[in-house]
Amino acid sequence: ETGVTQTPRHLVMGMTNKKSLKCEQHLGHNAMYWYKQSAKKPLELMFVYSLEERVENNSVPSRFSPECPNSSHLFLHLHTLQPEDSALYLCASSQEGGLGYEQYFGPGTRLTVT
């Protein structure tokens, strides 16, 4: 499946580094999402963009900064992360933002913070 791609697939970074995760969807969708998936926690919705506007920010620490330059691309900028931020970061898209639309997930970026 290549509808939603994410790069890099794996990332190891120190707590003082700055890095960015990239997501691209090729499905013509208008909404994009960032999720965090930790080993023993449910999928946590971090950010939602609909038509390039952020519509949801679920109390995410400011060390995570999303950017959505257009409806096909979504970035997650990372800086001064903590070891507990190590997780699988999943990007998803849907036709529209809001209830009733199935989400298509990318393969994720496995992030390790050392």
Add this chain to the structure above:
Amino acid sequence: GQQVMQIPQYQHVQEGEDFTTYCNSSTTLSNIQWYKQRPGGHPVFLIQLVKSGEVKKQKRLTFQFGEAKKNSSLHITATQTTDVGTYFCAGWDYGQNFVFGPGTRLSVLP
């Protein structure tokens, strides 16, 4: 806030046995979705239920939405090794909150 729970957390079955996972929400849901995540993979959409009491089938999978729209179930008949993975429910409440359950991890022994 809205909470979505799933039971069981883990389930080990012998190939050919049936499997059921239950999803319970603390609030009434406008709709519910089910996703499957294979080991090392990403969640893949399976189905969406919208109506109270709705039942949908996909081959060996049967999905049900409760009458009160606060719970749902996924039943797999005669499991196969390809059914291995974690099954998540995810629900929209009327406050436009979307929350995933913690998932049920299914392993199938050949």
